Amino acid sequence: MNSSAVKIFKDNMWTNNPVFIQVLGICSTLAVTNNLTNTLIMSLGLIFVTAFSNFTLSTLKSLIPDKVRMIIQTLVIAFYVIIVDIILRAYLPEISKSLGPYVGLIITNCIIMGRAEAFARSNPPMISFWDGITSGIGYMWVLMVIAAIRELAGFGTIFGFTVMPEAFTKWTIMVMPPSAFFLLGALVWVSKSLILKKEKNNGA
Amino acid sequence: MNKNNFFFTVIFTFAASFFFVFFLSLADSLTAEKTAANTKMSFYAAFLKSAGIDYEDKYETEKLFQKNFPAVAERVQDDTGEFAKTIKTTVNGEELVLKLFSGSGLWGTITGVIAVTPDLKTIKGLEIISHNETPGLGGRIDEQWFKEQFAGEAIASDDAAVKVRKGSGGSDNDPSNSEVEGITGASLTSASIQTIVNNVISGLAKEGI
Numbered sequence: 001m002n003s004s005a006v007k008i009f010k011d012n013m014w015t016n017n018p019v020f021i022q023v024l025g026i027c028s029t030l031a032v033t034n035n036l037t038n039t040l041i042m043s044l045g046l047i048f049v050t051a052f053s054n055f056t057l058s059t060l061k062s063l064i065p066d067k068v069r070m071i072i073q074t075l076v077i078a079f080y081v082i083i084v085d086i087i088l089r090a091y092l093p094e095i096s097k098s099l100g101p102y103v104g105l106i107i108t109n110c111i112i113m114g115r116a117e118a119f120a121r122s123n124p125p126m127i128s129f130w131d132g133i134t135s136g137i138g139y140m141w142v143l144m145v146i147a148a149i150r151e152l153a154g155f156g157t158i159f160g161f162t163v164m165p166e167a168f169t170k171w172t173i174m175v176m177p178p179s180a181f182f183l184l185g186a187l188v189w190v191s192k193s194l195i196l197k198k199e200k201n202n203g204a
Numbered sequence: 205m206n207k208n209n210f211f212f213t214v215i216f217t218f219a220a221s222f223f224f225v226f227f228l229s230l231a232d233s234l235t236a237e238k239t240a241a242n243t244k245m246s247f248y249a250a251f252l253k254s255a256g257i258d259y260e261d262k263y264e265t266e267k268l269f270q271k272n273f274p275a276v277a278e279r280v281q282d283d284t285g286e287f288a289k290t291i292k293t294t295v296n297g298e299e300l301v302l303k304l305f306s307g308s309g310l311w312g313t314i315t316g317v318i319a320v321t322p323d324l325k326t327i328k329g330l331e332i333i334s335h336n337e338t339p340g341l342g343g344r345i346d347e348q349w350f351k352e353q354f355a356g357e358a359i360a361s362d363d364a365a366v367k368v369r370k371g372s373g374g375s376d377n378d379p380s381n382s383e384v385e386g387i388t389g390a391s392l393t394s395a396s397i398q399t400i401v402n403n404v405i406s407g408l409a410k411e412g413i
Contacts, residue, residue: 086228177341
């Protein structure tokens with residue numbers, strides 16, 4: 001149990017990372033990463049939703065009829081996303097305002113459905129919960145790296161605090177969606193070559 | 205019982221939907237009061253900020269609003285919809301006209317407050333209350349640097365009262381040119397703001413304040 005928890009952690013963080021290996025959740029990766037604060041809140045929302053929907057679906061798995069499996073998954077995921085939305089609106093109105101429609105769009109993040117189908121369906125609740133948390137963190141760290149580069153170059157700030165000197169020329173391209181493509185592509189390249197190098201060394 | 209049985213499938217789907225939706229509506233009604241209070245506070249805050257009144261705590265916005273706009277304060281007690289009025293007031297010895305506006309942005313309605321001088325020559329401030337623009341692009345209309353550009357901006361006498369230029373990554377610091385810098389990568393939202401602001405101003409001119 002313990003060793004499998006460690007393996008799940010490693011897989012989700014690196015060797016089978018949801019963003020740069022499974023290439024899931026790309027839409028939100030492109031959309032929210034020009035600002036660290038939004039990225040952080042979005043990722044926390046995703047961690048919460050993935051963990052709890054995995055847990056719930058894994059608990060119910062022996063009851064869910066095969067024919068309506070997907071519908072039930074969507075229902076559970078939507079349930080948790082709307083809960084996040086309601087909580088944000090009531091207790092963190094400023095953040096809810098700045099994220100706008102993107103809270104609702106957590107529903108469409110393929111990582112959640114992907115984990116529900118690939119993991120929670122065939123594993124016990126607690127380990128599914130853990131898988132949800134680590135998948136979410138795997139998504140979060142990649143997004144935070146991209147967001148840090150984009151916010152720093154595009155606005156000269158980190159979490160909204162100015163860190164670059166006054167004379168710094170802002171890279172306008174970094175604020176716009178294409179820059180996320182470049183950065184994500186570069187990140188996939190770097191991580192893939194590191195993983196392949198390790199595999200090759202292990203094989204030799 | 206076989207879980208793939210037709211009747212079980214129907215009953216399970218029904219029960220699951222009922223259960224989850226029930227808890228959602230429960231959560232919604234439990235937080236309804238708090239959410240409504242937040243909405244109201246964001247209205248108060250927008251009116252105060254566009255008139256240039258500073259406040260430290262968002263919980264004092266209601267008191268400040270009643271103090272500064274006593275004529276309308278009574279009507280807005282229970283319904284935020286009542287805000288849709290033109291408010292004439294005097295702030296720090298200066299006469300101001302405040303107008304709650306809404307207009308269509310790229311994805312949805314943009315609501316906000318604009319403060320102008322009664323002679324319709326200068327904008328005093330602009331605040332956005334709600335919008336559905338793309339986060340990180342059009343959604344940046346709610347950022348301080350964008351809204352600040354409107355403060356003190358002269359209103360041109362021709363068709364376009366204020367022009368929102370194509371964004372170049374900076375902001376426009378010249379209050380006399382009746383132009384503000386748009387948002388890079390969000391031309392359509394910037395154009396919507398131009399249309400909305402101009403409509404509000406020409407509307408005020410027609411009303412004859």
